[in-house]
Amino acid sequence: MPDHDGLMRIFWPLDLSRNNSPGIIVGWRNSGLDIFVVAILEVSDARNVENALKVGTLFRNSPHPITRIYELCGQSSIHVLGLANSPQEEVELLQIHATTRPYLRMPQISCERASTIQIIMYERPMPTRMQYISLNPISLALEDKAEIAVHAPESIDAEEEKEEMKNRAQTKHLVEKLKLHTVAKHPPSQKELALPRIVSQVNCSWELHEILHKNASLVGNRLRRSLSVSERVVESATSMRDFVIVTIWQIITLYLYPIVRRGFVIGLLCHRVAAEALLIVLEWRANPQYAALKDISATAQQVEIRLQQFCYWPMQYITLRKRKDDWESVTTSHPDYIRFYNSLWLVANDVIIGIALGSYIIDNSVWVAEFIGEILDLYSVAALRRTITWLMDWPAGLKLNNELAAFLGDLFLWVIDHWSSLVTALQPFLPHLIWFIGFSSFAGASMPIAVFSDLLSILTLHIYSFYVASARIFNWQYTILLSLFQLFRGKKHNVLRKRIDSCDYDLDQLLLGTILFTLLFFLLPTVVVFYLTFACSRMAIISLKAILDTLLACLNHFPLFALMLRIKDSRRLPGGIRFELKDTQHLTSSTASDSPAPPPTSHIYLKSVPLTFRAMFHQYFQLGQRIRKHYLSPRVLLCLATGKFVPPIHRKNLYSLQYSMLPARRARVVDMWNALTASAPTKEKKAGFESRHHNGRRFNGLNGRKH
């Protein structure tokens, strides 16, 4: 073993007994001087334990095959690592002598080959409570989404995307350059490479310890007598009772359960087919570049998310069921578990809030309709009309061009008149609409919010069109003014070379241009005033919709379950590991008198770091940043200032947060059918396996008693 420095590393569980009695230390040996203690067996002879480990006596009655644990921990077998509290006995070169005392918090360890020792104390995570440790923070979102979210919006925000790509390439280049700075390369030693394995050994340690302790009595020269007559009578009576219970249970599982199960599966599949049909409608696009229904409407999007969730749940549940067929220490499915129950809980929450909201809306539908009608009338018609009239009549003492202001104002007022007649025609239907919204909220509070968001975009359509029209007019005037200004200076913009050239204009050209420039310049304030009004109202609507969308995101995606887990049992949400160096002073005073002074030892605690709240809300931060980047960037401000159209943020960008809980591609109907029907035989097989196992246990037990 290439251990040049004689450093011995020992992982020692915190909950091991600290009494004086001798024992055998059992655990993994990752490399020569790198050992991982699992248990101390209070058996006298080390050779017996070694034999028992080889034969497998110590792993009897294990619920699942032990080779799976070996595979997880990356070792082929468990070894005897040394002796506890028996300093006189001889051990092999690489084995250790440990001394534990009730008053010592840490064991004292010596080994012949070790010149320095690191004792790393770890607390065993309880796999039955789904606690575990991991090197990397647990990810609450599905991984396969991240890549797609990066590549999808290329077509929409092409400029930003390009900029980002450029930045990324630059940092990649810098990182490559940084590698050149490293002069000395250190090939990783065996101890360093063992870290991931050690993490899974820590995770498996509790279950392994339980099994070893259960079977510790089977090892060695303990006296075993055969059962007495009365004990045999009791045993056969209990086995008779077990037999009756098992028979009744089998009747139920064989005849009743499959029928119920089949019915349930067929119901699920019918639901799945219906969902598929609806999803196809929602995702249909006439042309790959065109927007689908779900990209336009928040309601369609919400329905789509729910349907996708319904499609994903059975698959997720089946994966979670498979967890039961394996050791509890296997930690790969724990994030799935959190995701599954988080989405279930959120939907349940959503429905509960929705029922409360819906019953309120339905009960007061007339009042709510009146209220909404009033607001609609006030803000989208009356206030707008008043503002336009104000603008036509020298607003705030600003002397605008009367004729142009009257023209523009009359134009807008005329459209508003038409729109208001439309709104009044809609007024009688409003209570029905409100009733419909209230009814839809029984499917969750997110539904009325989404419907409301859509309603808002429909009912403010006129403001949107005003904004587009006035922005267009303003933009024309602005560009014309720019080019006429060049003319005024005796220059012109060279399109081919993209620069300003000087140019000799004729007198009539100059005269006409200058007159036009003056005219347009004096007309500019009037147009600007109208443009500003509509741009402001457009921004207000956009921010209102952003608030509604954020509310939707909260209802659909809030990490409620994870937050609850973080408060209840933070070890279920590991965010990495942490080491803590402990003082060793009190140990030196209590050295055992007969043994030689132990090599310099450092005591370290290994602790799990809980996931930070920041990491939990990471996607919200991302969303906020995306919105900020889209609407508060200098580019957008420039667009606003020059009257160019500000494109609304694409729904796909906004909703990547909500989809992060769903797989990129949903499972097909056939897949679901296969998964649902395939899970039945495995279950039966498992039952058969268990009964066989049951017999085996009895057989083993008898065997054990014989020798």
Added chain:
Amino acid sequence: MLTTHPHLRTRRPSPTTVEYTVSTSPSPTLPLRLLQLTTSILRIIIGLTVLLLLYTKYLLSAFAPATHPIGPPETFSTATIFYILTLITHSRLGTLCTRLASITPYTLLLPTSFLLIHIILQRPHTTESLLVLRGLGIQTSTSSASYLSSATTRFIPTEKVQDFLVNEAFRGFEVRYYLVVVVEGEKEVVVVFPRLLPRRKMVETVWRGVRGCLWEKGEVGKG
């Protein structure tokens, strides 16, 4: 008075494990301990007063419940807490707070009290440490600014550590030397002691120590 210049402390229980701690907290002497005790008592008193002020403001508002029972309840329950609260609000300090709360408007009271609570929750010292474990890795840790959150730690396994070096940077009008861990496959380097950024002498000591401790000798090859 409560803080000093950052100074270095080293703990090396065995040659393969070192912890370097840079801290602004001075070495504890008796007067210093007394001072710390008095400041913490002062913090608690200020905090409780602010809370009492907010509570009296709440009692003056329209949301407050009508009246509380006057007599002391028999067993310990929520009623007891309310009883104690009424006792406090009717004491001299309580009446003073009520008077103060009735004068100050919400717009002044709320930001001021939040600011005060934020200030008294600030930690006076900053402690940053670097733990080097041969065969495992490097761990940096930084104490948080307030008492509400715990220290943030970052553990980097040795196989991920590409390099450990001293870098220099402009900070204001000075040049600072700082320690950097280059992590393999990451865009950003990890700065050791990011808040204190100790002086060059300390940085060099730590750098030498880490170089000697982290990697086994004799395995270094030119790369």
